[in-house]
Amino acid sequence: MYALIIVDDERRIVRGLTQALQNSGLALSEVQGFHSAHEVLKAMERQPYDILLSDIRMPEMDGLSLIAEVKKLQPACRVVFLTGFGQFEYAQQAVKLGAFDFLLKPVTDEHLFHCLERVICSLDEERAAKQSIDRLKSRYEETVPMLRSAFLKQLAEGQLARLQPEERLERSLSLNVPLDLEQAATWLLVRVDNRQKMSAAYTDPEIDVLLETELEKALAPDFRYAAHWDSHGFLVCATQPSTTGASQEERGRLRLAVEQLRDRLLTDRGIELSVLLSRRATDFSDWPEAYKVAARLLRQHIRSVGGFVLDAETESESAGRESSGFAGLTAVSSLDLLLESGNETEYYRRLAIAFDEARASPGMPYRVFAEICQNISLSLIKTLNKLNLTDEEQSSLDIDDWANVNRISSVEEMSERFAGASAKVFELLKRRRDESRDAVSRAKWHIAQNLDGDLSLTRLSEACHMSSPYLSRIFKEQTGEGINHYITRLRIERAMELLHDPSLKIADVAVRSGYDNIPYFTKVFKKVVGVTPQEYKKI
Known part of the structure; x- marks a missing residue:
């Protein structure tokens, strides 16, 4: 208007x-x-x-x-x-x-x-x-963090080595990465050790955002940095000092900053962190190797009370070499993706690799055994956190037992416990998918019966007995079409049918199609059909 x-x-x-x-x-x-x-x-x-x-x-x-x-x-x-x-x-x-x-x-x-x-x-x-430009700009701004995260992951894994320095610089500037990629840097790897314990107070995304916010407070303005979450669930942060100084002095200030971060989050929020400082990477070509060694060291250190701060320049790498040959650790990484996709065959194949190797390796270090258990339990818990469990469902799962590695005393107990827990989670996921399909069917029936009535998302969510955001999300997932777009399409289709009745006026057609505002009806009709209702009626 x-x-x-x-x-x-x-x-x-x-x-x-x-x-x-x-x-x-x-x-x-x-x-x-x-x-x-x-x-x-x-x-x-x-x-x-x-x-x-x-x-x-x-x-x-x-x-x-x-x-x-x-x-x-x-x-x-x-x-x-x-x-x-x-x-x-x-x-x-x-x-x-x-x-x-x-x-x-x-x-x-x-x-x-x-x-x-x-x-x-x-x-x-x-x-x-203008709206199209604004949407494109908004989408670009929304994707920048994701693109920056992907860029930093490629940086850590050495995938940017094929680029010329000028190309790397151009990409880093376009993504607002505040680092000089050709200079020395130190990686910080941060792990949250008690996510499951904190789940009553915070969701996983809330913990992630809180940690990112507190990390910024800890490092700015003394250090320039760029952070992303890696495949191990670590917050990985490449750091460089804001001013030039002696490397040992800079390292001391960096360690002090992360120790204060760890202590503050434990005292104020009850969140336990373990942090590892990589060795100082001398130049761009050395960045990936420094990250690789640091990630291996942190993965081999199971949490201690209150977390810890390790320095890769003084920490022995024997732990990393001692466990590098265990395929079970690799097999149980990213299991949550298999859970969510419903790929039971591949999921249980990977569990079998880890369990069979543990049975065949009586000399397996306890920290490797514990990390396998921790990776499986974290994948299960991460998946469950997305399901909005009822109190009854949550009480039936014994989630506390999954996360407590100290309660698992043998490989057979580990195998039995996680096989049973995984079966329950797959069943819950199947039930949720069935519920989603039923809810979408109810929503479609209600829409079809009330095209001339109130079809606001609030009213539809009440009719389907679920929250508006959840209904909107599952409707799009099940149909491939946004719920508002679906309603508009059905209303215009009804209007097209009614316009063939010569006894009906445009105003009558608009009201019967769910539009009280005739100019707005005309505008929507023309946008969808390509002609105005008056023009369509003459066809």
Whole structure:
């Protein structure tokens, strides 16, 4: 809807035009009339207007002078001149000043309305283009963190070595990575050791955001850094000092910062962190190896009370070499992806690899055994956290036992416990998928029965007995179509059927199709079908 302003020094003309336009059915939310250019300018200083319908010859300030001032105040305003002066020079000057059209008095309502329809169409196109640009910009801004995370993951894994330094620089600048990739750096790897224990107070995303926020407080402004979450569930942070100094002094300040971070989160939030500082990577080619060694060291250190801070430059790497040959650790990584996809065959194949290797390796270090258990339990818990379990479901799962490695005393107990727990989780996931399909069917039935009624997302969620965000998400997942788009499509299809009935007026069709606002119905119909309801009715 658009706001239109009229100016003419003849009051009867202003009054007549105002009445005609208010009853025109055009997409006009407001029609205001004035009798001088100065009144128009004062009105435009108070609020925006989309269309100006102006006479040319007026006392004090004529229409041609007015348009110049209007373009200063509101450049997007469309100006249509309506005047009895038909000399070519007026039309020529009006066009030069940016007028949309030039109509000669006397003008019929049909001619005027047709002109304003073209103005409104022009405004619609401009608004749609702006919205499209805004959406693209918003989507880009939303994807930047994901792209930055992918870039940093490639950096840590050595996948950027094939790029020239100039290409790496260009990509890092475009993603706002505040690091000099050709200089020395130190990796910080941070692990949350008591996620399951904290699940009553925080969700996993809340813990992640809290940790990222507190890390920024700990490092800024002394260190420049860029962070991402790696496949092990570690918050990985590449750091460089903001100012040049002795490397040992910088390392001391970095260690102090992360120790204070660990202590603060434990004291204030009850969150236990383990942190590992990598050795100092001397240049870009050394960054991936420094990360690889640090990740291996942290994975081989099972949590201790309150967490710990390790320094790879002083920590022995024997633990990493001692367990590097155990395929079970690799087999049980990222099991949550297999759970969520319902791939039971591959999931249980990987469990079998880990369990069989543990049975065949009586000399397996306890920390490796414990890490296998921890990886499996974390995958199960991470999957369950996305299901919004009922109290009854949660109490039946013995989740506390899964996460407590100290309660598992043998390989057979580990195998039995996690096989049983995994079966329960797969069953819950299947039940949720079935419930989603039933809910979508109920939503579709309710929509079909109430196309002329209230089909707000709130009302639909009440009818389906679930939250609005959840209904919206599962509807899109099950149908591939947004719920609002689905409703609009069905309503317009009904309108198309009703328009074939010659006894029904456009207003009747609109109401029976769920639209109380006829101009809005016309706009939606034309957007979907390509023609107005009036035009479609004639076909």
